[in-house]
Every structure is written in C-alpha cells, then in structure tokens.
Amino acid sequence: MLSLRWIFFFAFFGLIQWYAFQAVKTIGFNKWMISIYSLTIAIIFGNFIYQSLLYTRATGFTPNFSVAMGMFLALFIFQFILILFLAFEDLIRLPQGIYHYFVEKGEENYLPSRRKFISQLAFTLGAIPFASLLLGMIRGKYNYKVLHYALEFDDLPEAFEGFTLTQISDIHSGSFDNADKVQYGVDLINEQKSDVILFTGDMVNNKAEELLPWKDTFAQLKASMGKFSVLGNHDYGDYVEWSSKEEKEQNLASLIQTQEEMGFSMLLNETHFLEKDGQRLALVGVENWGKGGFKKVGDLDKAVEEVNENDFKILLSHDPSHWEEKVLPHPYPFQLTLSGHTHGMQFGIEIPGWFKWSPVKWRYKQWAGLYTEQQQWINVNRGFGFLGYPGRVGIWPEITKITLKRSIKEV
Numbered sequence: 001m002l003s004l005r006w007i008f009f010f011a012f013f014g015l016i017q018w019y020a021f022q023a024v025k026t027i028g029f030n031k032w033m034i035s036i037y038s039l040t041i042a043i044i045f046g047n048f049i050y051q052s053l054l055y056t057r058a059t060g061f062t063p064n065f066s067v068a069m070g071m072f073l074a075l076f077i078f079q080f081i082l083i084l085f086l087a088f089e090d091l092i093r094l095p096q097g098i099y100h101y102f103v104e105k106g107e108e109n110y111l112p113s114r115r116k117f118i119s120q121l122a123f124t125l126g127a128i129p130f131a132s133l134l135l136g137m138i139r140g141k142y143n144y145k146v147l148h149y150a151l152e153f154d155d156l157p158e159a160f161e162g163f164t165l166t167q168i169s170d171i172h173s174g175s176f177d178n179a180d181k182v183q184y185g186v187d188l189i190n191e192q193k194s195d196v197i198l199f200t201g202d203m204v205n206n207k208a209e210e211l212l213p214w215k216d217t218f219a220q221l222k223a224s225m226g227k228f229s230v231l232g233n234h235d236y237g238d239y240v241e242w243s244s245k246e247e248k249e250q251n252l253a254s255l256i257q258t259q260e261e262m263g264f265s266m267l268l269n270e271t272h273f274l275e276k277d278g279q280r281l282a283l284v285g286v287e288n289w290g291k292g293g294f295k296k297v298g299d300l301d302k303a304v305e306e307v308n309e310n311d312f313k314i315l316l317s318h319d320p321s322h323w324e325e326k327v328l329p330h331p332y333p334f335q336l337t338l339s340g341h342t343h344g345m346q347f348g349i350e351i352p353g354w355f356k357w358s359p360v361k362w363r364y365k366q367w368a369g370l371y372t373e374q375q376q377w378i379n380v381n382r383g384f385g386f387l388g389y390p391g392r393v394g395i396w397p398e399i400t401k402i403t404l405k406r407s408i409k410e411v
Contacts (some may be wrong), residue, residue: 018259020079023119041075045130048072057241060206063177066390067137073389074133078126082263085122089114136346136391144188144384145396149370151377152407153335156312157279160404165314166194166223167400169340170202170232170383174210175390179217185384185397186217192401195366196274200319200340201232201288205387206240206257217242219262225274229264230285231256232318233294234343234387267316271307282311284334290341291321300326307332314338320366320380324333328374336402337378344368344382357393358408368395 009397026075042128051068052168057347086192093114156163166189176182204210209236211218221227244246265272267285274281285305289298297316307313316328320339344367348358360367363381371378 005186005260008374010065012178013045015225016079016083019086019344022114023082023122026114026116026119027123028116035088041219044071060240061388062172063390066106066388067174068173069388070133070137070390077133078130081126081129082119082122084160085118085125086114086314089118095264124301125354130368132393133389133391136389136393138391140392140396141303141346141386142178142185143392143396144185144399146188146192146399146401147369148401148403149379150405151336151370151406152401153175153312154407155335156404156406157276157281158406159277159279160274160281161406162249163281163404164192164194165196165198165261165404166340167200167379167381167402168384168387169197169200169338169398170204170343170384170387171218171379172202172387173214173218174205174207174381175386176214176392182214183217190220190222192399194223196283196313197221197227198316198337198338199229199285200316200381201230202227202234202340202383202385202387203259204255205234206237208258210229211255211258212364215258221263226272226274227262227264228250228267228283228285229259229318230267230316230318231287233288235297236288237294267303269297271303271305280311281314281372282307282313284313286322288318289322289326291325294319294321297324298322299328304332309333320364320378323366323378324373328376333378335375336404337376338381339366339378339382340381342380342382343387345390346383346386346389346395348393348395350394373393379394 003207026035048068048071051065055062055065087152102265168189225339235252235253236277237248244253256268258267267283270287271285272283274283277380282304284300284303286298286300286303288295289300290296304313309332313332313336315337317323317327317337319341323339324335327337342360345358345360347369348356348360350356356368358367366378366380368382370381379398379400379402382395384397384399386392
C-alpha cells in the first residue's frame with residue numbers, strides 16, 4: 001500500500017508535468033516530438049522510482065541509484081525553469097483575464113493566449129542545464145585536471161627546497177563505474193613524480209568493501225618519500241545502517257588495513273617526520289573534524305605531541321572548516337593545511353585566475369583552491385571522485401601538485 005509520502009510525491013510530480021507541458025503545447029511540437037518528450041520523462045521517472053524502491057540504508061548510494069538520481073535532477077531543473085517562465089507569464093495573463101471577464105463580458109476566452117516566444121525561450125534555457133548535467137555524468141566526472149602551485153615560506157628547512165607533494169582527496173571509490181578512466185587518473189598522479197602523495201580523506205562512500213575492486217589500481221601510486229592518508233567523514237560508515245556496533249568498527253578497521261596494504265601510511269591523530277640532510281618536516285594527520293553536525297574526532301593536540309613549535313608542519317585534515325575553527329587559533333603555526341570534503345559541490349563556474357563560483361561557497365568559506373590567513377595556507381582539493389550526483393559540471397576532478405620553496409629575503 002502506498003504511503004502518504006509517495007501519494008504526495010506522485011501528485012506533486014503530476015502537477016509539475018501538467019504545468020510544464022503547457023510550454024510544449026504552446027511551442028507546437030508535432031506528435032513525434034511530443035512522444036519523444038513524454039517517453040523521456042517516463043523513462044527517467046520510472047527508473048528513479050525503481051532505484052528508490054531498491055535503496056536501503058544498509059547499502060547506501062549505489063552507482064545505479066546515483067545515475068537515476070542524476071537523471072531525475074537534470075529533468076527537475078529543466079522543468080523548474082519551464083515553470084518559472086510560465087508562472088511569470090501567468091502573473092501577467094491572470095490580471096488581464098480578470099479585467100476581460102468583468103469589463104468585456106461578451107468574450108468567450110478571457111485569458112490571453114500564451115506567447116510562443118516565451119515558451120521557446122524557456123525550453124531553450126532549460127535545455128542548457130539539462131544537457132550540461134547529462135554531459136557532466138558522461139564526461140565531466142572523469143575530466144581530471146592537474147593544478148600546479150608553488151608556495152614560498154620563510155621557515156622552510158633548506159633541505160626541503162623544491163620539495164613536491166601531490167594531494168588527492170575524496171576518491172569515493174564506491175561511485176566509480178569506469179576502470180579505464182580511473183586508471184588514467186592514477187597514471188596522471190604518478191606522472192607528477194612528487195616526493196610524497198597525500199590523501200585527505202573519504203576513500204569510500206560508506207563501506208570498506210567498496211575499495212576492494214580498486215585496491216590494485218590505487219596501489220600503483222608511487223612517491224619516493226611515501227604515501228600518507230587520513231580519514232574523512234564518509235570513511236567511518238556513519239551514513240548506512242549496521243547490524244551491530246562491532247560490525248561498524250570492523251568496517252573501519254578493514255578500511256584502514258586495506259589502505260595500509262595499498263602502501264599508505266595512516267595518520268590517525270599523529271605525526272610522521274620526513275627527514276633529509278639532518279633536517280625534518282612534520283606531516284601531521286588528524287581524523288575527521290567538521291563544523292556543524294559532522295564527526296569531530298580529530299585531535300590536533302594529540303597529533304602534535306611530538307612536534308616542536310618551530311617544526312615546519314603540513315597538516316592533513318579532511319574538512320576545511322577545521323582550519324578556521326581549530327587550526328588557526330592553535331598555539332602552533334601550521335604552515336600548510338591540506339583539505340577536501342566540499343567537492344566544490346561538483347557544480348560551478350571557474351575561469352582560472354579570474355572567476356570562481358559554486359553554491360557551496362554559501363556553506364564553506366574555504367571551498368576550493370588556495371587561501372591564506374595569518375601567514376598560513378590551506379588548499380581545498382576539489383576531489384578525485386564524486387558522490388550523489390554522478391558527474392561534474394564546471395568543477396572538475398582535481399589532482400594538486402604543490403612545490404615548496406624558501407622565500408628569498410632581501411638584504
């Protein structure tokens with residue numbers, strides 16, 4: 001028996017279809033075009049309902065469910081734009097209809113006809129995000145970009161002049177559906193030939209088993225001074241149901257073990273020192289700490305118990321909100337923090353060096369790229385993978401290479 005929630009959903013969806021179809025009728029599509037339009041909606045809606053019925057809290061997001069949700073999102077935005085134009089037009093038509101009804105009572109049709117131009121404009125503008133979202137699902141999600149930065153520091157140890165690191169984040173291995181494309185991304189990372197590879201959390205969507213099909217692929221990552229990883233909010237399995245507390249704990253233990261078998265050193269509120277020519281650099285890694293309702297198990301004080309204040313520190317912390325809340329106020333300076341988490345919302349507009357925008361900026365002050373305060377830097381990686389919407393539009397999957405340099409002091 002249908003629940004009240006489903007009845008409301010079907011009624012709401014039906015109302016949207018009826019209203020949006022007014023634009024189709026006004027444009028004057030022939031029977032074939034109307035049939036294609038109706039069949040497309042039926043397929044997208046039917047698949048979304050089918051995948052929704054299969055969804056359980058025990059499995060979470062599957063690639064099939066994500067595709068169904070992505071298609072439905074594209075359809076919803078397309079029809080939302082149609083409805084906005086139709087509603088605006090109706091705000092003009094209704095007062096005219098009321099006037100004609102009371103003043104010109106001899107007329108049979110009181111409401112003015114819809115303007116074909118308005119419906120055509122709405123359909124064209126609605127088709128742009130619809131096509132963009134579909135293209136983002138087909139090509140955008142694997143459109144890897146390598147971003148290069150060079151940062152200067154007064155206190156960088158001389159032995160680490162020219163030190164290079166490659167940051168990747170938010171792999172979300174449970175979302176992948178193309179082994180060749182993922183392999184291409186891994187090859188790009190290795191082509192950077194960095195001294196270290198630093199992963200800043202969310203290796204999976206929910207379960208350690210999601211990583212197993214990709215274990216050998218990511219085990220190919222190589223860096224001369226090692227690979228290091230921290231946990232993100234999705235790695236703890238908090239977003240699916242477990243049969244017991246022990247099962248959930250075993251899932252996290254399995255994820256950590258799998259990453260170690262892939263060659264990553266896990267930094268769980270601890271520090272690893274990189275040493276070169278008698279000097280050292282501190283790689284500090286904390287577990288997830290996120291503002292608001294996100295898990296807060298990152299312990300910065302514990303992580304730096306063996307670190308000196310004057311050590312040069314690179315901090316791996318998944319959620320960028322940790323930076324302003326805990327890192328900047330800390331007594332120790334953290335010269336460089338590496339984060340991820342936001343994905344840049346997988347949607348936005350970027351013109352390198354000129355303009356950068358995404359709706360996620362309303363939630364996170366530091367949401368993509370480099371930021372600096374108090375002579376400390378943070379880089380927020382846009383993520384290697386994807387989650388929820390199975391694509392990317394304008395905000396591409398990112399591989400970051402950062403070169404550290406000593407500042408040249410003027411005499």
